[in-house]
Amino acid sequence: MANENQFKLRTRFVATRGVQEYRATIQSLVTPQDVVLELGCAWGTTTALLAERCRLVVGTDVGPECITRARQSYPHVRFEVLDAFDVRAALHLSDRLGLAFTKVYFDLSGLSSYRALLDVIALLTMYATVLRPDTVVAKSGSLKHFASHCWAWDVPSPSVVAERPMERQLIGVGGDVDVLR
Secondary structure (H helix, E strand, O other), X not given: OOOOOOOOOOOEEEEEOHHHHHHHHHHHHOOOOOEEEEEOOOOOHHHHHHHOOOOEEEEEEOOHHHHHHHHHHOOOOEEEEXXXXXXXXXXXXXXXXXXXXXXXXXXXXXXXXXXXXHHHHHHHHHHHHHHOOOEXXXXXXXXXXXXXXXXXXXXXXXXXXXXXXXOEEEEOHHHOEEEEO
């Protein structure tokens, strides 16, 4: 049974659709103090953009050919071959660097389909649990669609319930109250 002592993630998840939205998050979310891991960097273009804003970025991809091309195109940026589904390898990379990743960016082919949604959520949760970054940014249209239809329920305070005992109440994140009739 869940209780208040249970581990709770503090990681913020950001879902984007398409490369333009994915890259637009960099300006808003990445700071000069950040250590960033990008999973699925392909030829390294987004990793190079991240490198302009953070302390350190490591671009990773499962394809050695992609990493070779990324290293040739952006020799000032660090790239590593890494399978994003091997979370322990990412943890070992963090240990080798002697730094904790504060942001994780995901751009993995195949993660935008609705059939992959549960896999995406599981993978993001694994990274958040193991690496404990402040933020995880994922390029996944299905995840963005799903997240845009989610609302974190917050239990109404006793005073709100006492004021409107006969109406159903929906309490949103931040305590905003919308009364449903």
